[in-house]
Amino acid sequence: MTFDFYLGGYGRDSYRLTLNNGSLSCSQYYGVPTEHDKIIKISNNEHWEKLLSFLKNCSWEEVYDSTILDGTQWELKVMGRGIRINSYGSNVYPDNFDVFLLLLNNILNEAEIHIDG
Numbered sequence: 001m002t003f004d005f006y007l008g009g010y011g012r013d014s015y016r017l018t019l020n021n022g023s024l025s026c027s028q029y030y031g032v033p034t035e036h037d038k039i040i041k042i043s044n045n046e047h048w049e050k051l052l053s054f055l056k057n058c059s060w061e062e063v064y065d066s067t068i069l070d071g072t073q074w075e076l077k078v079m080g081r082g083i084r085i086n087s088y089g090s091n092v093y094p095d096n097f098d099v100f101l102l103l104l105n106n107i108l109n110e111a112e113i114h115i116d117g
Contacts, residue, residue, distance in 0.1 A: 001080030005104070007115060009072040015115050017104075024048075028113050038111035047106040054103055055083045058096065064089035072117075076100075093117070 001019060008014025016027045019042070026038040042048040055078055064087070071091040078085045087094070094100075101117050108114065 002077060004077045005075070007072065007074040007117070010070045012072065013116075015113070017108075024107065026108060026111050026113055038113060040107060040111050042107070045107065047103065051100075051103040051107060052081055052083065054099065055085060056081075058085060058094070058100075060085055060087040060094045062087060064092035064094065066091040 003017070003019035003024070005017045006015065008016075013028055013030050016029075018025050022041065022043050024040040024042050026040060028037075060076075068091045073088075073090045074093070075088045076085055077087075098117060101115055105114055
């Protein structure tokens, strides 16, 4: 399975989450990216399963874009387990993006990371 999520932009914290060998590698940084500094095991994690169940029902567009140059950009790539999402946005989000962040933050609580949209 592939899971790769980025959210960040000018003048704000950035986040990078990638799935590697059954663990979610999480980075929170301002400016220049750093090494993944938090690891969350996702096997038998009920919050991870809820997120995957939610993503199976998402029909996100490939691009959500606005004419605003500064702001927040995000990208999500998920492949596997009946899910195929490859979506990007700049200052525009799918209607249920807030639900996605809520479910993701439930997983990230363990690492004391909270992503604000």
